[in-house]
Each structure stands twice: as C-alpha cells, then as structure tokens.
Amino acid sequence: MTEPLIYELSSPGRKGVVMPEPDVPLAELPSDLLRADLPLPEVSEIDVVRHFVRLSQLNHAVDVGMYPLGSCTMKYNPKVNEVAVRLPGFAWTHPLQEPETVQGNLALLYELQEMLAEASGFAAVSLQPAAGAHGELTGVLIMRNYLYDRGQRQRTKILVPDSAHGTNPASTTMSGLTVVEVPSDARGNVDLAALKAALDETVVGLMLTNPNTLGLFDENVLDVTRLVHEAGGLVYGDGANFNAIVGICKPAELGFDVMHFNLHKTFSTPHGGGGPGAGPVGVTQELAAYLPGPIVALSETEEGSLCLPQMPSRSIGRIKSFWGNFGVLVRAYTYIRMHGAEGLRRNSEYAVLNANYLQARLKGTYPVPHGDRTCMHEFVAQGRIEGAEGIRTMDVAKRLIDFRFHPPTVYFPLIVPEALMIEPTETESKETLDAFVAALLKIAEEARTDPDLLHTAPHTAPVSRLDEVKAARELKLCAPCY
Amino acid sequence: MDYIPHTDTDRQAMLAAIGLQDVADLFADIPAAHRFPKLELPPPTSELEILQELQQMSEENVDLTHAASFLGAGAYRRFIPSVVNHIISRSEFFTAYTPYQAEMSQGTLQALFEYQTMVCALTGMAAANGSHYDGATSTAEAIIMALHVARGARRRIVLSPTLHPQYRAVARTYTQGMGLSLVGDDHLANAEPKALAALCDGDTAAIIVQNPDFLGCLYTPGDMQALADKAHDCGALFVVAVDPVSLGLFTPPGAYGADIVVGEGQALGNTLSFGGPYLGLFACRMEHVRRSAGRIVGETTDAQGRRGFVLTLSTREQHIRRDKATSNICTNQALNALAAAVYLSALGKAGLRQVAALSYHKAHYAADCIASLKGYQVLRERPFFDEFVVQCPHPVAAINRHLLEEWDIVGGYDLGQDYPELANHALLCVTEMNSRAEIDDLVDALSEVSEMKIK
Numbered sequence: 001m002t003e004p005l006i007y008e009l010s011s012p013g014r015k016g017v018v019m020p021e022p023d024v025p026l027a028e029l030p031s032d033l034l035r036a037d038l039p040l041p042e043v044s045e046i047d048v049v050r051h052f053v054r055l056s057q058l059n060h061a062v063d064v065g066m067y068p069l070g071s072c073t074m075k076y077n078p079k080v081n082e083v084a085v086r087l088p089g090f091a092w093t094h095p096l097q098e099p100e101t102v103q104g105n106l107a108l109l110y111e112l113q114e115m116l117a118e119a120s121g122f123a124a125v126s127l128q129p130a131a132g133a134h135g136e137l138t139g140v141l142i143m144r145n146y147l148y149d150r151g152q153r154q155r156t157k158i159l160v161p162d163s164a165h166g167t168n169p170a171s172t173t174m175s176g177l178t179v180v181e182v183p184s185d186a187r188g189n190v191d192l193a194a195l196k197a198a199l200d201e202t203v204v205g206l207m208l209t210n211p212n213t214l215g216l217f218d219e220n221v222l223d224v225t226r227l228v229h230e231a232g233g234l235v236y237g238d239g240a241n242f243n244a245i246v247g248i249c250k251p252a253e254l255g256f257d258v259m260h261f262n263l264h265k266t267f268s269t270p271h272g273g274g275g276p277g278a279g280p281v282g283v284t285q286e287l288a289a290y291l292p293g294p295i296v297a298l299s300e301t302e303e304g305s306l307c308l309p310q311m312p313s314r315s316i317g318r319i320k321s322f323w324g325n326f327g328v329l330v331r332a333y334t335y336i337r338m339h340g341a342e343g344l345r346r347n348s349e350y351a352v353l354n355a356n357y358l359q360a361r362l363k364g365t366y367p368v369p370h371g372d373r374t375c376m377h378e379f380v381a382q383g384r385i386e387g388a389e390g391i392r393t394m395d396v397a398k399r400l401i402d403f404r405f406h407p408p409t410v411y412f413p414l415i416v417p418e419a420l421m422i423e424p425t426e427t428e429s430k431e432t433l434d435a436f437v438a439a440l441l442k443i444a445e446e447a448r449t450d451p452d453l454l455h456t457a458p459h460t461a462p463v464s465r466l467d468e469v470k471a472a473r474e475l476k477l478c479a480p481c482y
Numbered sequence: 483m484d485y486i487p488h489t490d491t492d493r494q495a496m497l498a499a500i501g502l503q504d505v506a507d508l509f510a511d512i513p514a515a516h517r518f519p520k521l522e523l524p525p526p527t528s529e530l531e532i533l534q535e536l537q538q539m540s541e542e543n544v545d546l547t548h549a550a551s552f553l554g555a556g557a558y559r560r561f562i563p564s565v566v567n568h569i570i571s572r573s574e575f576f577t578a579y580t581p582y583q584a585e586m587s588q589g590t591l592q593a594l595f596e597y598q599t600m601v602c603a604l605t606g607m608a609a610a611n612g613s614h615y616d617g618a619t620s621t622a623e624a625i626i627m628a629l630h631v632a633r634g635a636r637r638r639i640v641l642s643p644t645l646h647p648q649y650r651a652v653a654r655t656y657t658q659g660m661g662l663s664l665v666g667d668d669h670l671a672n673a674e675p676k677a678l679a680a681l682c683d684g685d686t687a688a689i690i691v692q693n694p695d696f697l698g699c700l701y702t703p704g705d706m707q708a709l710a711d712k713a714h715d716c717g718a719l720f721v722v723a724v725d726p727v728s729l730g731l732f733t734p735p736g737a738y739g740a741d742i743v744v745g746e747g748q749a750l751g752n753t754l755s756f757g758g759p760y761l762g763l764f765a766c767r768m769e770h771v772r773r774s775a776g777r778i779v780g781e782t783t784d785a786q787g788r789r790g791f792v793l794t795l796s797t798r799e800q801h802i803r804r805d806k807a808t809s810n811i812c813t814n815q816a817l818n819a820l821a822a823a824v825y826l827s828a829l830g831k832a833g834l835r836q837v838a839a840l841s842y843h844k845a846h847y848a849a850d851c852i853a854s855l856k857g858y859q860v861l862r863e864r865p866f867f868d869e870f871v872v873q874c875p876h877p878v879a880a881i882n883r884h885l886l887e888e889w890d891i892v893g894g895y896d897l898g899q900d901y902p903e904l905a906n907h908a909l910l911c912v913t914e915m916n917s918r919a920e921i922d923d924l925v926d927a928l929s930e931v932s933e934m935k936i937k
Contacts, residue, residue: 002588002788006596006827016828017563019836023918027846029839030865033700035733039603040831048565048827052593052820056574059589063573069582076485077577080529085755086567088547089540095557095757096895097544098879101886104542105756118522130615130758131813133800137656144659170800170810174626176659179805217511248509249516264813271579272817273590274612274777276759292655317655321556321618321648321746322757334536340526343484345518350486352508357496374508401586409582412801429487430496456785461585463784468584471782471794477609477771478599 002462003054007479010041016048058462059273060406066432070378070409070421071165071213073243073265075351080338081269081331090330095322099308106307109323110296112333113280116261119336119344120242121250122282126291126312128324132240135260135279136171136207141316142258142283142290143205143234144175149314152201152232159198159206159228161190163214163413168207168238177204184415188216188370190224199231205257209238211245211376213413213421214369215355225255234258234287242266243425244352244377247345258283267332278328288312292319350426351377354433358424361437365444369416378423380416381408388447391454393418396443398465401458403439483528546754546892550920552848554869554911555696555895556617556646557757558749560727560837561914563828566751570821580777580813584792585784591791594816595779597823604729604826605743606736607765612777613815614762617746621649621690621723622656623764623775623809624742628688628719629660630773630808636687636718642678643667644695645723646746647900653690670901673697675705679712688742689713692723693735697861697897697909698869700728703738710739719770726750726763726822728867730838742766751825752818761818772798775809777816837914841868844921845912851925852910857932861907869911871897871904875932878908884934889927891920 043051060067067074085091093102113125129135140158147155158172161182169179180198185191190208206228211217218224225235237251237259243266245251251259263269264277271277283291294309339347352375359379363371366381383393397407397420409421424433446453458464488496493505502508509517527535546559553559570576574589581587581594594612601610614620625639639657641650641664650667657664666672666681673695682689689709694700710720722735724745735743747761748754766774772795780794800807829837845868853860857875872894874881882893894908901907912921 002790003592005592005599006823007599010830014830015832016830017565017833019561019829019833019840019914022840022843024844024847024921027843027850029731029842030700032702032704033732033865035729035731035737038730038831038835040600040829040834041827042830042832043827045563045565045828048824049568051827052569052824053572055589055593056569056572057589058587058592059574059578060583060586061574062577064577067579069579072579074579077573078485080533082571082576083533084536087537087540089537089543089545091753091755092545092547092559093543093756094546094551094553094559094754094892096553096555097892098882098886101544101892102756104539107542108539115523121519130619130815131811133810133812134615134619137810141655141658165812166800166802166804166807167810167812169805170803170807173805173807174656174659174810176661217509219511222513245512247521248518249512250519253516253519254513270573270576270817271813272576272815273578273587273593273820274580274816275814276615276816276818277813317658318618318648318651319655320652320758321616321646321760325615325758326756327753327759330536334532337524337532337535338483338527338529341521341523343526344521344523346484346486349505349508350488353488353493353496353500353505356500356502356508360500374502374511397583398585401583406586407583427485427487430492458585462588463585463788463790465785466584466790466792467782467784468792468794471780471792472797474780474782475768475771475794476781477595477768477778477794478602479596 005479006041006043006051009043009047009051012042014042014044016043016045065404066428066436067406068408068422068424069406070423071240073423073425075268075425076427077268077270078335081334084334085327085330103307106296108333109329110298110307112329113296115336116280117282119246120259120282121252123285124288124291125280125282126295127280127329128292128320129279129281130320130325131275131277132260132262132279133167133171135281136167137174138281138292138319139236139258139260140171140175142287143236144177145316146287146290147204154202155204157203159203162415163212164207164209165213165238165240188214189218189220192220192223195227199227201232203231203233205234205236207236207238209241211241214380215375215378216370216373217376221254240265241377244348246348247341248348252284257287263328263332268335269328269331276325276328278325289314290316292316347426354424354426354428355379358422358433362440365441378421381420381422382416382418383420384418385444385447388451390451391447393420395454399443399454399457400439402460405436405439483526549890549892551892552894552910552912552924553892555909556746557754558913559754559915560749562751565828566821566824569824570817575820576817581793588791591779593820593823595791597819598779600823600826601763601765604726604734605765606734607743608768609771610765611774612779613819614764614776615815616760616762617744618649618652620744620762620764622653624721624744625653625657625688626809627774631719631770632687636685637662638685639664640678640681640686640689641667642673642691643670644673644697645690645692646696670903675701675709679709682712682716682718684716686716686718688719688721690721694725694728694867697871698866699864700867703733706738727838730834747822750822752821759815759818761815761822773808776811777814840914844916848912848921852928855929855932858928868913869909872908872910874906874908877906881931884931885927889923891924891927
C-alpha cells in the first residue's frame with residue numbers, strides 16, 4: 001500500500017485553487033528579474049485532498065493508538081486546544097502590532113509565564129524557545145554569561161551524565177563550551193564520587209535530567225545540586241521528564257538554577273509529526289536578568305495595568321523571532337487552566353502509576369536493569385529474550401508494529417544495551433496497558449518459537465522494513481519530477 | 483478536568499500488581515521535605531468555561547480579520563485555501579511525532595519528502611531539510627553550517643544590514659560563544675552589493691543577504707551573482723534569505739550562485755498566530771548537505787523493493803553524534819512544513835504565480851497612489867515585490883495611531899526602530915488580501931493625516 005508522489009499526479013495545465021483577477025491596474029513586471037519556470041505540481045483540489053488524506057492513513061498517531069515512545073510523553077492531545085488556537089483573535093494577530101492592540105495575547109503569555117514559574121518554583125520564565133533543545137541552548141548561555149559577568153571566564157566545561165539526551169552535549173558545544181561526561185552509579189543515579197572528582201573552578205555547571213532517562217528519580221539529587229553549587233557552578237534541569245513530577249516537587253526547591261519545559265510533552269500540545277513544540281525556560285531570581293527577551297511584564301500606566309514587552313537587563317539576546325511559538329503556548333495555557341493544581345498532580349501520579357504497572361508486568365520477561373526500583377513516568381527494559389538469543393531490540397520493536405502499537409524508544413539511553421524505553425503516559429487505560437503487555441508477551445513467545453517472524457517484521461504495515469543504509473548512500477532527497 | 487481514564491478499581495488492581503498500597507508510595511525517592519508542594523494555580527475549569535474565557539481574551543486583541551492591515555516585515559497575512567486547515571487538522575498527522583519508526587510513519591515522511599521537493603523547486607537548490615524553527619533560526623543554522631564547511635578555520639560572517647533585524651539578532655545570540663565576528667550590518671550603506679562584497683576576506687565563512695531585502699528591495703540576478711562570485715573567490719559561502727511567495731515570480735537564488743537558502747515559510751499556508759509557530763526554510767547545495775542540520779527525509783526501498791521514505795543522514799545529528807553533532811535541533815516545525823506542502827500543492831504552479839502577481843500589482847498601485855500624496859515620498863531606487871518604504875511627514879507611531887483609531891487600519895512597520903537614519907519611514911506591505919477599497923482608504927487616511935498637526 002503506497003501512495004504516488006503529488007508530482008506523479010500532476011498534469012500540465014491542471015489547476016487547483018484559483019485566485020481572483022486583479023482589482024487594480026497592472027504594473028509592469030521587471031523582466032530581468034523574472035524566473036523562467038516554476039516546477040510546482042499541477043493538480044486539482046480533490047487530488048490534493050485525497051493524496052494527503054491517504055498519506056495520513058499511513059501514519060500511526062496518538063489518536064490511532066498507544067504511542068509509548070520513551071522520553072516523548074505521547075499523551076492525549078485535547079481537542080479543545082485546537083479550537084482555542086484557531087480563534088481568529090489569536091490566529092490572526094500580527095507579532096509586530098503595537099502592544100496596546102494585543103493585550104489579550106500578552107495577558108495570556110504573562111499568565112503562562114506565571115503558571116510555569118509556580119509549577120516549577122522558578123522566579124522568572126521566558127517563553128521564547130521553540131523546543132527543548134532550543135531551551136537548552138538558552139539555558140546554557142544564561143549560565144555561561146552569568147558566570148562570565150562575575151569574572152569567571154575560566155569556566156568552560158559542562159558536566160553531562162552518560163544517561164543524558166544527545167541534545168545536552170550538542171547544546172553545550174553550540175554554546176562554545178566543552179562536555180565532560182559523568183558516569184551513573186549502580187543504582188542509576190549520578191555517581192557522586194565521579195561528580196566530585198569532575199567539579200572544579202573550570203566547570204560552568206551540570207546538566208541533569210531528573211527523573212533521568214532511565215526513568216529514575218536521582219536519590220541523591222540534593223547532594224548533587226549542593227556539590228555543584230559548592231564548586232561555584234550552576235545546575236541545569238532538562239525538563240523533558242517533567243510530566244513525572246508536576247505537583248510532586250518543584251525543581252527550583254531541589255537546587256536547580258535553570259530548567260526548560262517541553263510544552264509538547266508535559267502540557268499536551270500535539271507533536272505535529274515532529275513539531276512545532278515549545279521549550280520555555282525558567283530561572284532563579286539571580287539569573288532572571290539573563291533570560292532571552294522580550295518577556296511580558298505587567299506595567300501600571302495611566303490607563304490602568306498593561307502587559308508590555310520587556311528585555312531583561314543582561315539578556316543573552318533574542319533566541320527566536322517575535323514571541324516564541326505562540327500557538328503552542330495558547331494550547332498549553334488552555335491545558336493548565338483546565339487542570340488546575342490538582343489535575344496536574346493527578347496527571348503525574350497516573351503517569352507514574354502506569355509506568356510502574358507496565359514495569360511490574362513486563363520485568364519477568366524483558367530484563368529491566370533497574371527493575372528493583374520504583375520508576376517514574378518511564379522505565380528502560382531490554383529487548384533480550386531468554387531462549388531467543390538471535391533476537392534484538394529492533395526485532396521486538398518492528399514486530400510491535402504488527403500489533404498496532406508504536407514501538408518504544410529503542411537503543412536509548414546508550415548506557416543500557418538493547419534498550420527499550422517505555423513511557424505509557426497517564427492517558428492510557430488499564431485495558432490498553434494490558435493489551436500492550438499481552439502483545440509484548442506474545443512477541444517473546446514468538447521469539448522462541450518463530451524468530452523469523454520477528455526478523456522480517458513488520459508484516460502488516462504499509463511497507464516492510466526499510467533500507468536505511470541505502471537511503472544514506474544513494475541520497476535521494478527530492479522527487480526527480482522537479 | 484483531566485483526561486485520565488482510570489476507575490478506582492483499576493487503580494487498586496494496578497497498585498496491587500506493583501505491590502504498593504497507595505499512589506503516594508510511588509514517590510518515596512523524592513526528598514520528603516520537598517514532596518507534594520502546594521501549587522498556587524487558578525482553579526480548574528471545564529471545557530465550556532475555558533473556551534468562553536479564551537474567546538473573551540482573544541477579542542481583547544485587534545485582529546486582522548477585522549482591520550485592514552499593511553503590516554508585514556517578516557510575517558504575512560495571506561489567503562489560506564480551506565484544504566490546508568482541513569489536512570493539518572487530520573490527527574493522524576498532528577498527533578504523531580518525529581518519524582523514528584519509518585514503517586509506521588510513511589504519511590509524515592512522504593509529506594516531508596514532498597515538502598523538501600517543493601522547497602528545492604522554489605529556491606532552485608538541490609537539497610532541503612524538513613524545517614527549522616523559523617527564518618531567524620534557519621539563518622543562525624546557516625552560519626553554523628558555513629563554519630563547518632570551512633572546517634572551523636574561518637571566523638568572520640558578513641551580514642547585510644537589510645537582512646531582517648531579528649534574524650541578525652538571533653544569529654548573534656546563537657553564536658555568542660563561538661568567538662566569531664559578525665560584521666557589515668552597522669551601516670545601511672552596506673546594503674549595496676558592491677559595498678558588502680568589499681567586506682569579504684579570507685577569514686570570511688559566509689556572506690548573508692536577503693532578497694527581497696527587509697526594506698522590500700529586489701536585487702537583480704546579475705547583482706546577486708556578482709556577490710556570489712566574490713564570496714566564492716574568498717572561499718566563503720553565499721547565503722540568501724528569501725520570501726518564498728516572491729519566488730512565485732522572481733529568479734530563485736539557485737540560479738545566481740547561492741550555496742544556502744534560508745527563509746521564513748509562514749506565508750505558505752500558516753496563520754500569523756502572533757509570530758509562531760512558523761517555518762524555517764532551509765535548502766543548500768548537495769555537496770554541503772552532510773554538514774547541514776536538522777531532519778532530512780530520503781527515499782529508499784523496503785525489503786520487497788517498494789518505494790518508502792526514512793529519516794536519513796542521522797549520523798550528523800545529536801542523538802547519534804552528541805557533542806560532535808552539526809546542531810542540537812531535535813523537534814522542528816513538521817506540521818507547518820505540512821501546511822506549506824498542502825498550500826503549494828493546492829495553489830500549484832499557476833496559483834502561486836497568481837498570488838505573487840496579485841501582491842505585486844496591488845503593492846505597486848498603493849505605492850503609486852501614496853507617492854502622489856503631499857508630504858510622502860516612496861523610496862524606489864530599486865524594484866520591489868510587495869513591500870516598500872515610505873518617508874512620512876510625521877512619526878510613524880503617531881500616524882499608525884490615527885490610522886487605527888479613525889480608520890480601522892493597521893499601518894506599516896516603523897523602520898526608525900531598527901535604522902536611526904530611517905526615522906519617520908514606514909515599511910508598508912500589500913498582499914492579495916488587501917482589496918482596492920482598502921488601499922484607497924489607506925491613501926485617504928494618509929492624506930488626511932498629512933495635513934494634521936500630530937506628534
């Protein structure tokens with residue numbers, strides 16, 4: 001079941017949407033500037049609709065079935081968010097309008113800043129960053145500039161645990177700093193002895209994901225943040241896993257100095273097939289002057305209180321054009337307001353309950369290296385099955401597709417061989433979780449009795465296993481019809 | 483309200499399977515002194531209540547469905563065919579994530595492949611990626627890519643002063659830790675291609691211009707090719723920021739020597755949405771693609787030889803290369819790219835030309851009318867597409883206040899904010915959305931305000 005390319009549906013002279021005739025006199029076009037051809041498709045509107053609807057049917061999505069992709073928090077995306085963002089008053093405001101004419105937007109942004117600050121314990125928030133990695137770059141630059149302003153230019157290193165997302169070291173490099181990896185201990189926490197050994201006056205700080213990518217809450221988190229602070233460094237919190245702890249604890253109270261939020265994870269905004277997301281950054285009072293701007297401040301004027309843009313005094317600068325991913329921010333605002341404090345805490349509780357239930361049901365069949373601990377919103381199993389030695393994680397993952405489940409995150413974190421990182425989220429019911437367990441148990445049985453069924457999976461997807469090596473070697477990045 | 487489906491019975495059964503008594507027992511690892519803090523948030527609401535509230539909030543804005551607008555400057559009010567919202571509202575698209583499992587994500591992958599093809603078609607380049615966050619961050623990523631192409635040996639970037647001010651600001655934020663010098667944009671005179679070319683030297687990794695530039699000016703393919711040649715003589719890359727709709731009519735940068743093309747793709751089927759989410763266009767020469775950043779979709783075959791699509795060249799990316807990656811980007815703007823692909827398919831070859839031509843004719847009609855008004859002067863040293871600069875008899879902010887209060891018109895962008903030498907100059911934008919009647923109103927309003935004593 002494959003679909004032709006839109007270019008393959010094209011026929012010379014066929015038209016789709018037609019624009020009106022000009023209602024003004026025609027101006028002369030500058031002939032030396034005109035292009036010769038414009039190789040876009042020529043298709044009718046129904047061609048476009050059927051083509052893209054058919055393509056949509058080749059996708060798995062949260063609205064189709066469970067999507068337990070670890071570290072991505074593929075929870076249900078409420079439909080009310082989509083209605084909210086399409087209100088004309090939001091959708092058709094221009095980012096360069098005078099602030100007095102967009103007070104509704106600015107009030108929403110102001111309140112969202114305040115709500116995120118309250119949920120995390122931070123003093124100030126910038127909504128500019130467009131994604132988690134974008135927030136990381138922002139946060140690392142804030143830490144660097146804060147320390148450099150205090151004459152500590154010898155600080156050039158960022159410590160990153162070996163369990164970290166790849167974005168952490170990549171963001172560090174983009175900030176002009178170097179990465180020093182810190183190992184994990186036997187219980188999956190940051191190795192305190194190694195941390196102590198790595199900390200000195202050349203360290204800007206530590207980037208810590210907590211709960212970490214093993215799905216574990218660092219049991220020594222207060223020691224970790226204290227040690228970094230004693231060495232004169234700062235602690236960055238990667239908020240990718242914040243869905244486990246909203247209303248459970250406030251990162252700022254644990255000693256984090258900066259943290260980004262992934263609104264497309266914790267706060268339910270849809271992932272869009274890869275984006276857009278939003279990665280606001282929260283900081284302590286000491287770092288507030290360094291936030292990227294503009295942020296929104298409440299100002300008392302002659303006409304009453306107004307929400308106005310403000311550039312923090314020592315700002316790292318603008319990290320994105322305009323106001324950030326406003327449409328994503330409207331959705332997150334809607335979600336937080338509907339849940340309130342109790343609802344957000346309940347989400348975290350059930351996200352963690354669901355993950356622990358899956359861990360309990362699966363760990364007898366699939367090894368879970370830290371299965372002796374209570375996990376948070378996710379856990380890391382291994383695609384190693386006793387009595388089926390030729391089976392790898394990728395085989396298990398591809399076979400899951402035949403059961404209509406999106407596979408978990410595979411081969412990450414790197415410190416667990418054959419990793420299967422499973423994050424169910426709070427919006428999956430017990431019945432769905434049980435069906436997922438049943439599929440994985442069935443696959444383990446197939447692995448022993450009919451391993452080829454796994455090696456050649458998927459069997460029911462629109463295509464069978466795709467040749468990634470060929471794609472990289474032959475490199476076809478656009479259709480030949482152009 | 484929340485979206486949790488569990489019954490009390492479910493919860494008890496699940497806790498029993500885990501071997502715990504209470505949900506609170508799941509959180510024993512959190513330091514007791516900091517466990518379960520009180521969050522001071524507004525009380526929860528129902529869907530009905532929040533929608534009423536949001537409706538009210540949104541109506542506190544002046545929105546451009548109710549006012550005529552001549553504001554552009556990097557974000558554009560354009561017509562969006564109905565099919566665009568229909569397709570991007572398919573939740574098979576918008577509730578999926580990055581297509582890590584290709585066999586289950588062929589819809590997203592093929593749509594992005596088609597998007598890449600259309601970006602190549604528009605820009606005249608051989609390779610395009612699946613998007614960056616916006617035009618500004620695409621520009622910053624182009625700089626980083628140019629540094630990689632130069633293998634870290636070059637530290638200078640030449641920026642045109644008429645590259646969008648926010649793109650230049652973001653480029654500086656991104657690169658502040660890299661020890662670069664970003665030069666050229668401190669004098670408006672450097673907008674002249676010859677002046678910019680003179681700034682390029684052996685340490686230069688890239689020259690970045692915008693065409694049409696921030697002031698609306700179109701540069702000829704000859705001028706641009708000369709600048710490209712100068713960049714290449716110096717061993718630098720030539721980077722061009724574009725307005726994709728202008729490429730419905732005008733020569734693409736691939737035809738005048740560009741190595742990288744970036745741009746803001748919002749105008750291709752995305753609402754203004756107060757500045758985001760937008761779409762960072764990024765295309766380059768095939769020889770540089772392995773040093774580019776971001777998700778790239780490639781064609782391949784499945785085990786049975788059928789065509790299929792996968793994310794490719796991922797060895798450039800952070801999840802594989804970590805601190806050696808070409809960028810930290812992970813989440814991008816895939817849904818906005820989908821909107822652009824649907825938009826370009828629905829309008830097609832003829833439709834995009836029409837959109838561009840309509841904007842051109844209307845903008846020129848407006849410019850001609852305004853040029854005939856007493857007190858106003860339209861700057862026309864170069865040809866323009868759909869934006870142009872008007873020297874005004876009063877401060878732009880004061881004129882705009884009058885336009886909005888008396889005429890329900892959102893006026894142009896005040897260029898004095900970015901260019902001190904352009905105080906009292908407005909950048910006006912006219913698109914296919916502006917009717918002749920709206921333009922005539924603007925002209926009457928400007929005429930009226932010219933006679934008035936305002937500050």
